[in-house]
Amino acid sequence: MTTSPADAPARPSPDPARPSPAPGPKGIRLLSTLLKVRDDPMGTFRRVHQEYGDVVRLDTGVPGVRPRLYLVCSAEGAHEVLATQAANFRKDNVMYDVIRESMGNGLLTSQDDEYLRQRRLIQPLFTRRRVDGYADAACAEAEALAGRWSTAPDATVDLTTEMPGFALSTLCRILFGADGRAALAVMSRCLPVLVDYTLERGNSPLRLPRHWPTPRNRRAAEARRGLYALCDEIIAERREGRGRAGTAASTGAGTGASTGAGGSAAAEGDGEDLLSLLIAASGENGDALGFAELRDQVLIFLVAGHETTATGLAIALHLLATHPEAQARAREQVDRVLAGRRPDAADLDRLPYLTMVLKEAMRIQSPVPFVSRRAVADTVIDGQPVPAGADVMVCGAVAQYNPEHWPDPARFDPERFTPEREAERPRYAWFPFGGGSRACIGRHFSMLESVLCLAVLLQRYEVDPAGPPVELGNTVTLKENGPLRVRLRARTPHPAPRNG
Incomplete structure (x- = not known):
């Protein structure tokens, strides 16, 4: 996949004391590289990494004013940008500006004192003990999904729609509680429109003013108004102490089938939802999140919180379908540990092979292929100079295919994630949840939800591939892989253990 052409330049041997200019393609080779990025971004970046090294400069745009883009493709470089030199790399680039315009300034995009304040207020809501309390809701949503699959036409489902639907419905339930069903109807309709618009706008070299009445601008503005409303x-209503449980049906509950979720399984009496906890959160001085801040946090949680989970689950199930030995081992562990009962939070540690499968799935198809920053001052990353003002793209999807740490990287091998083998690798050889002080606050929730969902589905079904083979790992988003179809075979229910 990453064979270097015969005329590729030799990889540099940087001297940390006197670093030479960062290498990269020039002239016709640069133009060819940029054209290939559109059709095969991950494959192209991996070839560039192999040809030029761990830090690669790509000049794009008009000479003299074109932006300076640096690809950072190594574990050491990722460690420096995200952790040891994090203060020098800010979220001041175009993509983050566009996200702020679309979804406000939540925990994903805020910086400096504002970020620290938000993190202090929100962090207590994501302790392991607090997150474990959402296990039952995640299992209920997984069981509802498994039930809907029993009527799938030809016993075949497309994971690229089913798993995002599950992840979004679970988040709506946990965020909004009794309002989850109504919220899901609006989120299912509006959120994909705004997310797609934001990603396309952030990656486009030409961004028309948002107020111009183009069809895309109008659709995005309508979706944003719906989400904000x-x-x-x-x-x-929560701040006024009123619930909406009695009005959910009148606002469109259960109409989220277009996402593949078929509607949330939210019910009254689920306990405190995350939105209520956010409203009640306060700091030592009585500080609390304002109205707009609450809305921004909710939207960021929904966007960032369901994509990672959905991608990991979809790729994991597809890989298990095409690797029957691994699937048999996963089912055996599920049957032995659960013996037919519903899983709970404590089972996260009792089902280590499922965690290994999910981690390997997220290595092969990274839910967050890039982490972007802008350099504040001149610095050196992994032995290469990076000037102030440069855009830096930390390429997790490339680092996670580096044969130095991942032999035969395209091969599916959950055993890469045994505790012993994880300890042998650099910390930033795998980082789908980011790193440093800005590591994803919802990492434990995502892994808990994913393991429990996978366990529930493997209790009910065996999965086989359906449709032509799909080459994973070369796309930026899950849906760009095309349909990931699997055929379901219902399993004989495992007898539940008797009480006493």
Whole structure:
């Protein structure tokens, strides 16, 4: 996959004391590289990494004013950008500006004192003990999904729609509680429109003013208004101490089938939802999140919180379908540990092979292929100079295919993630949840939800591949792989253990 052409330049041997200019393609080779990025981004970046080294400069745009883009493709470079030199790399680039315009300034995009304040207020809501309390809700959503699959036409489902639907419905339930069903209807309709628009706008060299009445601008503005109106209404009513359980049916509950979820399984009496906890959160001085901040956090949680989970689950199930030995081992562990009962939070540690499968799935198809930053001052990353003002793209999807740490990287091998083998690798050889002080606050929730969902589905079904083979790992988003179809075979229920 990453064979270097015969005329590729020799990889540099940087001297940390006197680093030479960062290498990269020039002239016709640069133009060819940029053209290939559109059709095969991950494959192209891996070839560039092999040809030029761990830090690669790509000049794009008009000479003299074109931006300076640096690809950082190594574990050491990722460690420096995300952790040891994190203060020098800010979220001041175009993509983060576009996200702020679309979804506000939540925990993903805020910086400096504002970020620290938000993190202090929100962190207590994501302790392991608190997150474990959402296990039952995640299992209920997984069981609802498994039930819907029993009526799938030809016993075949497309994971690229089913798993995002599950992840979004689970988040709506946990965020909004009794309002989850109504929220899911709006989120399913509006959120994909705004996310796609934001990603396309952030990656486009030409961005028309958002107020121009183009069809895409109008659709995005309508979707944003719908999301904001929903969040504002629920937040206002919660702050006034009123619930919406009695009005959920009248606002469109259960109409989220277009996402593949078929509607949330949320029910009254689930206990405190995350939005209520966010409203009640306060700091030592009585500080609390304002109205707009609450809305921004909710939208960021929904966007960032369901994509990682959905990608990991979809790729994991597809890989298990095409690797029957691994699937048999996963089912054996599920049957032995659970013996037919519903899984709970404590089972996360009792089902280590499922965790290994999910981690390997996220290595092969990274849910977050890039982490972007802008350099504040001149610095050196992994032995190569990076000037102030340069855009830096830390390429996790490339680092996670580096044969130095991942032999035969395209091969599916959950055994790469045994505790012993993880300890042998650099910390940033695998980082789908980011790293440093800005590591994803929801990592434990994502892994808990994913393991429990996978366990529930493997209790009910065996999965076989359906459709032509799909080459994983070369796309930026899950849906760009095309349909990931699997055929379901219902399993004989495992007898549940008797009480006493």
